[in-house]
Amino acid sequence: MSPFRRSLAYRARMNRRPAAALVTVVLATHVVAGCSVVDGIRGEGSAPSVSVSPQPPPLGSEALARFYAQRLEWRRCEGAQCATLEVPVDYENPQGETIELAVVKVPAKRASKRIGSLVVNPGGPGASGVDYARAADFIVTRGVRQAYDIVGFDPRGVDRSSPIDCLTDPQLDTFLTADPTPDDAAEEQEFARTSQGVAQACADRAGPLLAHVSTVEATRDMDVLRAALGEKKLTYLGKSYGTLLGATYADLFPEQVGRMVLDGAVPPDATSTEISLGQAAGFERATRAWAAFCVEEGDCPMGGTVDEVMEGLRTFLTSVDRSPLPRTGDSSVPRLTEGWASVGIAQAMYDQGQWEFLVDAMRRAVGGDGTGLMQLADQYAHRNPGGEYADNILEAYLAVSCLDRPETTDLEERRRLAEEAADTAPTWAAYLMWGSLPCGYWPIPATGEPKKVTADGADPIVVIGTTRDPATPYEWSVRLREQLADASLLTLDGDGHTAYSRSNDCIDKAVDRFYLKGTVPQDGLRC
DSSP states (O other), X not given: OTTTXXXXXXXXXXXXXXXXXXXXXXXXXXXXXXXXXXXXXXXXXXXXXXXXXXXXXXXXXXXXXXXXXXXXXXXXETTEEEEEEEEESOTTXXXXXXXXXXXXXXXXXXXXXXXXXXXXXXXXXXXXXXXXXXXXXXXXXHHHHHHEEXXXXXXXXXXXXXXXXXXXXXXHHHHHHSOSSOOSHHHHXXXXXXXXXXHHHHHHHSOGGGGSOOHHHHHHHHHHHHXXXXXXXXXXXXXXXXXXXXXXXXXXXXXXXXXXXXXXXOOTTXXXXXXXXXXXXXXHHHHHHHHHHHHHHSSOTTOSSHHHHHHHHHHHHHHHHHSOBSBOSOTTXXXXXXHHHHHHHHHHHTOXXXXXXXXXXXXXXXXXXOHHHHHHHHHHHTEETTTEESSOHHHXXXXXXXXXXXXXXXHHHHHHHHHHHTTTOTTTHHHHHHHTHHHHTOSSOOOOOOOOOOOTTOOOEEEEEEEEOSSSOHHHHHHHHHHSSSEEEEEEEEESSOOTTSSOHHHHHHHHHHHHHOOOXXXXXXX
């Protein structure tokens, strides 16, 4: 979600940043320590060896045989096991340069019940799969935790895996401070210049990997990982953008699909405009649900009815656009602009557990104190107070998204779409429609395009949608389910981003039976 329209299932913030580099929140305050044998993260000796037979490459990929034949050399690291996976920078030139991807494994708790490896991805694009897997006790249920090694990797260009580096921390602050909803031609031109500056910075600093961080390339990495883990089929949990990785993988490698769950779907055939419009509607719906909560709590600072709260929120953002709040609680951000305020409000929409905090933050904000909203914005951006970013998620998001889908630089068309979308999403339309503009100026032309997937020949896939999910609207899960040749749709009638392992027993049991026994949930099950 914006300004990069990012959608995450989990955010494990880290108090570090790779030297080379510039999620609903499952646990908003849970800090997960990083683990890798690259980028200076400490290893702790060899892990116990496990007999693994690497799998051969799929038909037609014989040129990649040496990558498929590699064995992961696991090392103990802070309670888990870490390794690196070598993959080609360019799959069309496998004899060329290579990079190493950081991989982590949290072994199954009960070896006697072990089924295999469950590869996980939390979304983004740009979120760390290493951090996500290290939170294994929180991202899957007890039964799955006992039976599977939880395996995560940082996709190419992300965090510990040759991170894309475009902007300094102060430059990222400047970008997030910028006005995200231009009101006139002059402001539109200013936002366009800012967007061009971000794109140019990536052209100048990111290096040759910038052209090779697409979703398709990351899914090819996933198949190399599957083989190196010794798995004939990929058992997978993808949330948010992780569903796009999973669906793309299933279409490319249908015969290698095992028990796959896609939670909070991003449809591969959606255009950039459709994604912006869909998220605008999704965040509007989620914000109205928060507004109802605020009213029910009593003494809501924004109004006494849902409509009054929504109008009050828009009035507040307009006011902050004109006169930023003078207090943020962070000397590195002296004023809370509309950009920071919008990011903070959006952050709370990912998880209803933060709604009460947002009510209090808004109460303080209408009194002139933006400290609470700034705290939420820092969570969203993986930013520590004082201006240090914990990882490169914002840059990685752009680098992947801009390769995956073509984007326009037509400011007049963007303005028209924002105005039309305002009929159904008056709070979020402009913010979402303008947020993807940097991709219009991207130095590398898009290598991907919207594409329907069918995954013909794949084992059954489970798709999960949440009815009031802000970042991946429920309609997207329905859309993906309709495309897949063999799939089952689970529906959570609820709030927040994604569903599995978020305290809904009905969803959890259905997914667990699938992972543990291979029982495909009833298509259309509603929880």
